[in-house]
Each structure stands twice: as structure tokens, then as C-alpha cells.
Amino acid sequence: xxxxxxxxxxxxxxxxxxxxxxxxxxxxxxxxxxxxxxxxxxxxxxxxxxxxxxxxxxxxxxxxxxxxxxxxxxxxxxxxxxxxxxxxxxxxxxxxxxxxxxxxxxxxxxxxxxxxxxxxxxxxxxxxxxxxxxxxxxxxxxxxxxxxxxxxxxxxxxxxxxxxxxxxxxxxxxxxxxxxxxxxxxxxxxxxxxxxxxxxxxxxxxxxxxxxxxxxxxxxxxxxxxxxxxxxxxxxxxxxxxxxxxxxxxxxxxxxxxxxxxxxxxxxxxxxxxxxxxxxxxxxxxxxxxxxxxxxxxxxxxxxxxxxxxxxxxxxxxxxxxxxxxxxxxxxxxxx
Amino acid sequence: xxxxxxxxxxxxxxxxxxxxxxxxxxxxxxxxxxxxxxxxxxxxxxxxxxxxxxxxxxxxxxxxxxxxxxxxxxxxxxxxxxxxxxxxxxxxxxxxxxxxxxxxxxxxxxxxxxxxxxxxxxxxxxxxxxxxxxxxxxxxxxxxxxxxxxxxxxxxxxxxxxxxxxxxxxxxxxxxxxxxxxxxxxxxxxxxxxxxxxxxxxxxxxxxxxxxxxxxxxxxxxxxxxxxxxxxxxxxxxxxxxxxxxxxxxxxxxxxxxxxxxxxxxxxxxxxxxxxxxxxxxxxxxxxxxxxxxxxxxxxxxxxxxxxxxxxxxxxxxxxxxxxxxxxxxxxxxxx
Numbered sequence: 093x094x095x096x097x098x099x100x101x102x103x104x105x106x107x108x109x110x111x112x113x114x115x116x117x118x119x120x121x122x123x124x125x126x127x128x129x130x131x132x133x134x135x136x137x138x139x140x141x142x143x144x145x146x147x148x149x150x151x152x153x154x155x156x157x158x159x160x161x162x163x164x165x166x167x168x169x170x171x172x173x174x175x176x177x178x179x180x181x182x183x184x185x186x187x188x189x190x191x192x193x194x195x196x197x198x199x200x201x202x203x204x205x206x207x208x209x210x211x212x213x214x215x216x217x218x219x220x221x222x223x224x225x226x227x228x229x230x231x232x233x234x235x236x237x238x239x240x241x242x243x244x245x246x247x248x249x250x251x252x253x254x255x256x257x258x259x260x261x262x263x264x265x266x267x268x269x270x271x272x273x274x275x276x277x278x279x280x281x282x283x284x285x286x287x288x289x290x291x292x293x294x295x296x297x298x299x300x301x302x303x304x305x306x307x308x309x310x311x312x313x314x315x316x317x318x319x320x321x322x323x324x325x326x327x328x329x330x331x332x333x334x335x336x337x338x339x340x341x342x343x344x345x346x347x348x349x350x351x352x353x354x355x356x357x358x359x360x361x362x363x364x365x366x367x368x369x370x371x372x373x374x375x376x377x378x379x380x381x382x383x384x385x386x387x388x389x390x391x392x393x394x395x396x397x398x399x400x401x402x403x404x405x406x407x408x409x410x411x412x413x414x415x416x417x418x419x420x421x422x423x424x425x426x427x428x
Numbered sequence: 429x430x431x432x433x434x435x436x437x438x439x440x441x442x443x444x445x446x447x448x449x450x451x452x453x454x455x456x457x458x459x460x461x462x463x464x465x466x467x468x469x470x471x472x473x474x475x476x477x478x479x480x481x482x483x484x485x486x487x488x489x490x491x492x493x494x495x496x497x498x499x500x501x502x503x504x505x506x507x508x509x510x511x512x513x514x515x516x517x518x519x520x521x522x523x524x525x526x527x528x529x530x531x532x533x534x535x536x537x538x539x540x541x542x543x544x545x546x547x548x549x550x551x552x553x554x555x556x557x558x559x560x561x562x563x564x565x566x567x568x569x570x571x572x573x574x575x576x577x578x579x580x581x582x583x584x585x586x587x588x589x590x591x592x593x594x595x596x597x598x599x600x601x602x603x604x605x606x607x608x609x610x611x612x613x614x615x616x617x618x619x620x621x622x623x624x625x626x627x628x629x630x631x632x633x634x635x636x637x638x639x640x641x642x643x644x645x646x647x648x649x650x651x652x653x654x655x656x657x658x659x660x661x662x663x664x665x666x667x668x669x670x671x672x673x674x675x676x677x678x679x680x681x682x683x684x685x686x687x688x689x690x691x692x693x694x695x696x697x698x699x700x701x702x703x704x705x706x707x708x709x710x711x712x713x714x715x716x717x718x719x720x721x722x723x724x725x726x727x728x729x730x731x732x733x734x735x736x737x738x739x740x741x742x743x744x745x746x747x748x749x750x751x752x753x754x755x756x757x758x759x760x761x762x763x764x
Contacts, residue, residue, distance in 0.1 A: 133587045187553060190526075191546040210527035210590055213549055217523060217556070218583035224560055224576035231569055240560035247554035252469045254546055 105421035110154060113415040117157040117171065124175035128222050139207045139215045143182055146198050152282040153178045159286020159300045162412040169289045172226045173235055177282045179223035180243060186216035192337055234288055242281035249273025260348060260363045262340035271312040279308030302403035306396040310423045313393035316341035318427040320380045332373040338363045342392065346385035355379055393424045441758040445751035446490060453493040453507065460511035464558050475543045475551040479518055482534050488618040489514045495622020495636045498748040505625045508562045509571055513618045515559035516579060522552035528673055570624055578617035585609025596684060596699045598676035607648040615644030638739035642732040646759045649729035652677035654763040656716045668709040674699045682721035691715055729760045
């Protein structure tokens with residue numbers, strides 16, 4: 093890390109205002125989640141519970157609640173819908189772990205390691221179906237359209253990422269497209285739904301969609317930066333996973349673009365899967381440090397976080413807007 | 429096979445009347461399927477197309493069309509919904525192949541063998557999302573409820589089957605529960621939707637649901653019988669797959685129940701995964717033959733096919749009802 097980074101806000105941004113804003117609603121959401129992950133087949137709640145009770149932040153349902161709060165929604169419809177959002181996210185994580193052959197998730201053994209790939213795939217399918225049951229019970233075709241569309245885009249993004257895996261020539265543009273689909277689409281949909289239940293109009297919906305989408309990109313960028321950050325304090329997944337899986341994330345794209353011919357040869361071999369030892373990872377982290385690629389990635393994230401904050405400037409200032417703005421700053425400051 | 433089996437109808441039952449009944453509608457359904465499996469990510473239509481163009485009978489969407497025909501529906505809404513049903517089915521098959529580690533599907537290399545497990549899981553997710561997009565476009569919350577509920581039940585059935593795998597003590601009742609969920613629930617939903625779009629009332633809906641559910645059980649029973657039938661003419665999947673995967677299907681349940689203590693030891697070892705050679709499979713097929721377990725399974729299937737036929741007796745006689753009845757007889761006669 094260099095000395096001339098863009099200064100952080102004086103007070104370290106946290107997720108606390110967001111947590112406080114949504115605490116009451118999240119109790120209701122968590123009750124729905126617990127109730128609706130049940131099944132007569134005991135393996136289903138056991139496997140789903142491993143991940144769902146596994147210390148995730150539940151950021152996406154929180155976005156739905158915060159969005160509803162921001163537009164002054166007074167009802168309770170969004171509790172079921174926020175639970176549906178979390179189920180879609182959980183299903184995606186379960187399938188991701190199978191796809192990546194992950195060993196750790198949020199610092200614990202991944203579900204596929206404990207329960208095997210078959211059960212993990214199928215319980216993902218179950219949660220995905222449950223998500224659509226919850227939405228159908230709510231009865232809004234508009235919400236169903238938003239979330240079924242987002243789900244298709246997420247799957248496309250995941251396939252796209254798979255196609256880009258081990259492809260050293262992946263550009264920043266392509267990478268941004270991928271994370272826009274695999275991560276930001278659900279952030280956008282989750283946020284938008286807060287305005288949809290309040291029936292407050294397309295302009296407000298779009299503003300919340302923009303907020304969520306930019307926040308999602310910022311979050312993913314920082315997640316990808318942390319995977320190579322030698323100073324990272326917070327590590328949910330095994331550091332170096334992206335490296336060993338040959339995933340082209342922005343820190344690698346920067347280090348490759350800025351590297352010497354010799355260094356590029358290293359990256360080509362590494363991304364192709366021929367450099368996967370701990371020494372190779374140390375070399376990768378050193379090269380990424382040499383070119384400030386983690387900080388450059390955070391800079392990009394800062395840009396998207398700023399866009400997220402500006403997107404909700406159409407709403408009156410207040411507790412909800414402040415909490416959502418700070419969540420965006422928090423997204424970028426994570427792992428420092 | 430013994431001589432004293434229940435005689436087949438004089439003319440060998442075929443799917444031809446069903447195919448003729450639904451040919452026109454299936455053109456429209458196939459157009460929706462082809463259009464909606466497209467994506468900017470080329471791997472998606474390539475992988476989906478491998479299975480979708482791979483010679484499946486598309487029986488489930490046909491049930492939707494036949495049901496609509498039976499109740500005299502004149503519109504076109506069911507085309508999109510029938511495509512959604514086929515997408516759900518295709519997603520399930522893709523995930524099944526990953527779960528089972530299948531090598532063959534419909535006589536061709538399974539998608540997971542050609543494209544790998546990761547892409548196969550993700551394209552399944554994509555098709556599943558597309559199914560819900562199609563339903564949402566149709567706009568019937570009733571259909572969404574039926575198909576999201578069926579999807580959750582299918583996933584539960586698949587997990588339940590996984591739990592029963594390699595469990596020699598699995599009973600016929602448990603087995604019927606499993607196939608009722610993993611197979612028959614989608615047959616029931618597909619058929620019911622034909623009446624739902626026609627808005628013709630709960631009695632008609634329930635009759636079509638009963639038809640589809642019983643037909644689905646009959647189909648699965650005969651599929652499972654064929655996997656051990658030494659005389660089987662029609663073999664979509666690798667014969668012996670169920671045996672090597674330690675799946676407790678009805679022919680095994682019968683042979684085990686009727687076997688000598690010595691034979692039971694063989695079955696215990698085989699289902700536990702300690703007898704997987706070609707000789708072991710030959711031994712299993714011989715034991716199943718010794719106790720007429722294939723024919724006994726077909727007998728059970730005949731019972732469910734008869735219930736399917738009787739369920740639609742509330743509708744006026746005519747081309748549609750005759751075609752659907754013959755489809756039920758065909759379900760049982762397959763593989764002879």
C-alpha cells in the first residue's frame with residue numbers, strides 16, 4: 093500500500109447504521125428464512141442451515157428493507173421478498189461452491205465438503221424453488237419479473253465467468269460485465285424491490301436499482317482485491333482461491349497489464365494453472381503489490397460506491413439515506 | 429418374463445395418437461424453447477441444446493397441450509407454459525447428471541461429460557430461471573404457484589432419493605414417495621396447467637392432476653424396471669446405472685424381499701457399493717429375473733396407468749381422451 097491513497101472518511105465507515113436501520117425488519121425476515129428452509133427431508137434444513145446460520149451478513153435482504161425504509165413503506169410485504177432474495181443468494185453460493193470446488197466459505201468448511209456435491213446442488217435447487225414460492229405468495233408479478241430476470245442474469249454471469257476462467261486476455265470491460273451480472277444484478281433487484289412494494293414510481297425504483305447495482309460492483313471489486321491483499325484483515329474465504337482457480341479478477345488484470353514481459357509469463361503460466369503453490373501465490377501477491385493493483389482495484393470500487401451514493405441523492409436526507417451511503421463507503425473500506 | 433402376464437391390449441399401444449394430438453401445438457412450444465434458451469453467452473445455448481435437441485420425447489409439455497385440448501381450450505397461453513415445464517425438466521436432468529455422475533443420457537454422452545460439472549450446474553440454473561421468466565410473462569399467479577410448488581417438491585424428492593441411496597432397507601412405500609415427488613409432481617403440474625389456462629374449474633384441474641401424477645409414477649416404475657430388464661429393447665440410459673449407483677428401485681426392493689438369505693447378502697453388498705462389476709450386474713439381473721421382479725414392477729405400473737386413465741373418465745370421450753389413455757398404456761408397454 094502506498095502513502096498517496098485517497099483518504100478514508102475521518103470516522104471509519106461501518107455497516108452499523110445499516111444494521112440498526114434494518115434490525116427490526118431483519119428479525120421478521122430471519123423468521124421467514126428459518127420457517128421456509130424447513131422440509132420433511134431432514135438433510136435439507138441441515139445443509140441449508142449450515143450456510144444460512146453460518147454468519148453471512150444478509151446484506152441483500154437488508155438492501156430490500158433499507159430501500160423500503162428510504163421510500164417510507166409502512167407494510168410488511170417486503171419481509172417475505174427479502175427472504176426470497178436471501179434464498180436466491182444462498183442457492184447461488186451453494187452452486188458456486190460446487191462449481192469452484194471450494195473448501196472454505198465464510199471461514200468454515202463449505203457445504204460441498206461436508207455434505208458432498210450432489211446434496212449441495214439439490215438443496216440449492218430447493219432454496220431456489222422456495223424463493224419463487226415466497227414471491228408467488230406475495231403475488232406481485234412485477235417482483236417476480238425483476239427476480240426471475242435477475243436470476244437468469246446471475247446464471248449467465250456465472251457461466252460467463254467460467255468461460256473467462258484461465259483466460260489471461262480477459263479485459264477489465266469483460267470482467268465488469270461478469271461481476272455486473274453475477275453479483276450486481278441481485279444487489280440491484282434486492283434494492284429495487286423496496287420501492288416496488290411501496291408502489292412509489294419508476295424514478296424511485298430506478299434510483300434504488302442504480303444504488304444496488306453500483307454497490308454490488310463495489311463489493312465484488314473489494315472482495316476480489318482482498319483475495320490478493322497481503323494486509324487484509326478480513327478474510328471470509330481462503331486467500332488465494334481466485335488465484336488457484338485461475339479466475340481473472342481486476343487485481344490480476346492490472347498486474348498483468350502493467351507487468352514486464354517476464355512477469356507476464358508468470359501470470360500466463362499461473363492463470364493457465366501451472367503455478368499453484370504457496371510460493372507462486374506469494375509471488376503473485378508480491379507482483380500485485382509492486383503495481384499497487386489492490387489499491388487500483390479499490391479505487392475503481394470507490395468510483396462505483398460514489399455512484400451508489402449519488403443515485404439515492406434524489407431521496408430526502410435522513411437516517412435511511414445516511415445508512416445506505418455509509419454502507420457504500422463501508423463496502424470499499426472493508427479489509428483495511 | 430413368464431407366460432401368465434396380464435395381456436397387453438391387442439394393438440400395441442404407442443405414443444402416436446398423443447404425438448398427432450399435440451403436433452401443431454408442439455411446433456409453437458418448440459419455437460419458444462429454441463428462442464428462450466438463447467443467450468449472449470454462447471456456452472449456454474450450446475450446452476442446453478445438447479440436451480434439448482437430444483431426442484427427448486418432450487412428454488411433459490405434451491401433457492400440458494393434451495390437457496388443454498381435453499378441456500377445449502382455444503387460446504395460446506399454454507405454449508409458453510409448456511416450454512417452461514420443459515425447461516424445469518431439462519434443468520432437473522442436467523443437475524441429475526451431475527448428481528449421479530452419469531456418463532450417458534438418452535444414449536449420448538451426458539452434458540456433464542462433455543461440458544463438465546460446473547457449466548452443467550450453471551446452465552441448469554439458467555434454464556430454471558428462464559422457466560420462471562416465461563411463467564411470469566404469462567402472468568398467472570395460479571400457474572406460478574403450481575410450478576414453484578412442484579419445483580420445490582421435485583428438489584425434495586431428489587434429496588430424499590439421495591438419502592435413500594445405498595440403503596437396502598428402503599421400502600416400497602418410501603420408494604413410491606420418492607418417485608411421487610421427483611417425477612410425478614411435474615407430470616401432475618404439467619397436466620393440471622392445461623385446465624388452469626382454460627379456467628374450467630377445480631374438478632377438471634384435479635382430474636388432470638391425478639392423470640399426470642399416476643402417469644408419472646407409471647413412467648418412472650417402467651424406467652426403473654427397464655434398467656434391469658434383460659429383454660429391454662429401448663434403453664435410453666446405460667443399463668445398470670441404478671445398480672452401480674446403489675439406487676433402491678422397485679425391482680431391487682422386490683428381489684431383496686423375495687430372496688434367500690444368501691441372495692440378500694449379495695444385494696446388501698451390491699447396494700452398499702461392493703459389487704459393481706459386469707458380472708455382478710449380470711447376477712443382479714438374473715436374481716431379478718428369478719423373482720419376476722421386472723414384471724412385478726410393471727404390474728404396479730399397470731395399476732397406476734389404470735388410475736391415470738380412470739381419472740380422465742369425467743371428460744367426454746373423444747380424440748384427446750383416447751390419446752391420453754393410450755399414452756398411459758404406452759407408458760407401461762415401453763421396453764417390451
